[in-house]
Amino acid sequence: MKTGSPPEAVDLREDIIAILPRLRRFCLALARGPDRADDLCQATVERALSRQGQFTPGTRLDSWMYRIAQNIHIDEGRRANIRGTEVDVDEAFALSGDDGVQIVEGRSDLARARQAMAALPIEQRTLLALVVLDGKSYKEAADMMDIPIGTVMSRLARARRAIDQQLHKGAEHD
Amino acid sequence: MTEPASPDERIVAFLDGALDDEAQAAFEAELASNPALAAEVERMLANDGLLQEAFAGPMAKGVDDALLARMGLAGAGLSQPAASVIDLASRRPAEPGIANDNPSGWSRWWLPLGGGVAAALALMVTFGLGGGSSSSFDAALDATPSGQIAALEDGTKLTPVLSFRAGDGRYCREFSLGSGAAGGTGVACRDDGGWQVEALDQGATELASSDEIQVAGGADASGLDAAYDRLAAGDPLTGEAELEMITSNWKNAEE
Numbered sequence: 001m002k003t004g005s006p007p008e009a010v011d012l013r014e015d016i017i018a019i020l021p022r023l024r025r026f027c028l029a030l031a032r033g034p035d036r037a038d039d040l041c042q043a044t045v046e047r048a049l050s051r052q053g054q055f056t057p058g059t060r061l062d063s064w065m066y067r068i069a070q071n072i073h074i075d076e077g078r079r080a081n082i083r084g085t086e087v088d089v090d091e092a093f094a095l096s097g098d099d100g101v102q103i104v105e106g107r108s109d110l111a112r113a114r115q116a117m118a119a120l121p122i123e124q125r126t127l128l129a130l131v132v133l134d135g136k137s138y139k140e141a142a143d144m145m146d147i148p149i150g151t152v153m154s155r156l157a158r159a160r161r162a163i164d165q166q167l168h169k170g171a172e173h174d
Numbered sequence: 175m176t177e178p179a180s181p182d183e184r185i186v187a188f189l190d191g192a193l194d195d196e197a198q199a200a201f202e203a204e205l206a207s208n209p210a211l212a213a214e215v216e217r218m219l220a221n222d223g224l225l226q227e228a229f230a231g232p233m234a235k236g237v238d239d240a241l242l243a244r245m246g247l248a249g250a251g252l253s254q255p256a257a258s259v260i261d262l263a264s265r266r267p268a269e270p271g272i273a274n275d276n277p278s279g280w281s282r283w284w285l286p287l288g289g290g291v292a293a294a295l296a297l298m299v300t301f302g303l304g305g306g307s308s309s310s311f312d313a314a315l316d317a318t319p320s321g322q323i324a325a326l327e328d329g330t331k332l333t334p335v336l337s338f339r340a341g342d343g344r345y346c347r348e349f350s351l352g353s354g355a356a357g358g359t360g361v362a363c364r365d366d367g368g369w370q371v372e373a374l375d376q377g378a379t380e381l382a383s384s385d386e387i388q389v390a391g392g393a394d395a396s397g398l399d400a401a402y403d404r405l406a407a408g409d410p411l412t413g414e415a416e417l418e419m420i421t422s423n424w425k426n427a428e429e
Contacts, residue, residue, distance in 0.1 A: 014412070017242065017247055017413065017417075018319075018412070018413025018414060018417070020245075020247075021232050021233045021417070022233070022319075024232035025231075025232040028232055029229055045245040046245070049246055049247075110227060110228040111228075113221075114229070131190055132225055133229050135323040137190075137191075137192070149176040150176045153179070153183045153186060153192070154183060157183045158182075160186055160218055161182060167221055
């Protein structure tokens with residue numbers, strides 16, 4: 001803990017608590033599994049707290065923290081690749097139910113939806129999490145990820161197509 | 175504005191409320207006369223709903239002290255009570271008619287509710303918490319933190335704005351229904367029978383015609399200010415206090 005902080009230092013803790021459920025949801029979508037999501041969420045909060053001075057009051061705290069989560073997640077992915085660790089997408093969400101408890105046959109619709117999300121490339125997964133789960137506008141998502149709105153639109157179209165294919169695999173006899 | 179570059183992108187822009195008013199009206203007209211397109215949109219909407227439900231876990235879970243302590247967030251709010259007031263201005267929905275440029279996280283999730291089109295869409299997005307007896311309106315107000323968008327069973331988007339306690343002890347929430355040109359705001363208070371609507375402004379009155387939403391006998395369509403006075407509303411709950419109410423299902427400590 002820091003001592004001797006100036007009296008006008010920003011204290012984001014209460015605001016972070018207010019958005020914590022949404023941050024946890026974002027991390028769950030990004031990290032592709034409940035355990036990794038908890039780790040990512042904790043790392044995000046720690047980094048946010050250590051960088052409180054860099055947050056501009058009046059701007060959106062959630063966007064700022066989502067960006068932090070993204071960067072941590074990407075850095076961890078790079079480190080894992082360098083070490084040669086494979087991230088097994090099939091393992092993520094594969095056998096856990098809603099409460100993280102392992103069940104033998106995880107074939108519920110919700111489990112399949114989580115797996116479909118986990119199978120997406122990271123940019124598509126992030127955009128679905130921002131727009132479909134968190135309700136962000138295209139402009140906000142574009143600003144957050146530093147890409148044009150057109151790219152947001154095309155990635156969301158591809159992402160939803162991919163999700164649709166995953167969810168309706170084997171149900172071709174419409 | 176950025177135009178959709180393909181049919182898929184057009185559907186997606188429609189689902190996310192990112193079409194401008196003209197393009198949206200054109201798309202809705204097409205939906206009414208093109209069953210294949212309507213079926214496609216219905217399917218994408220159902221997939222969205224499934225995704226939302228699949229990742230709804232963190233939203234409903236309580237945030238306990240142990241978790242807060244692990245994250246270095248324990249002890250917050252003890253020294254800075256002023257910092258805990260919710261900034262109402264930042265939570266107001268976007269002005270009607272503004273396309274694509276929504277301030278502060280308010281998407282235009284506008285879905286057509288006119289008879290024919292709604293029937294064709296047969297919307298299946300539900301706010302799936304516990305199913306059973308209560309309506310999706312009740313479920314949405316029970317579990318959605320302010321600022322977060324929920325979808326009612328008939329597809330209407332509902333976004334709680336803030337929570338407060340009425341003079342008679344009931345917990346109440348201000349919420350917005352729909353958005354854009356067909357949006358509106360209301361206030362509902364919770365008793366044993368669920369969430370009763372106490373006030374609706376004009377825009378919301380048109381949307382609240384389904385059986386989902388019970389309008390209390392003395393409901394006030396003339397404006398929310400009068401309702402706040404009538405209810406003897408207390409100050410808005412802090413984010414933390416609201417979350418506690420959500421996880422305890424709006425039960426008083428004294429009950």
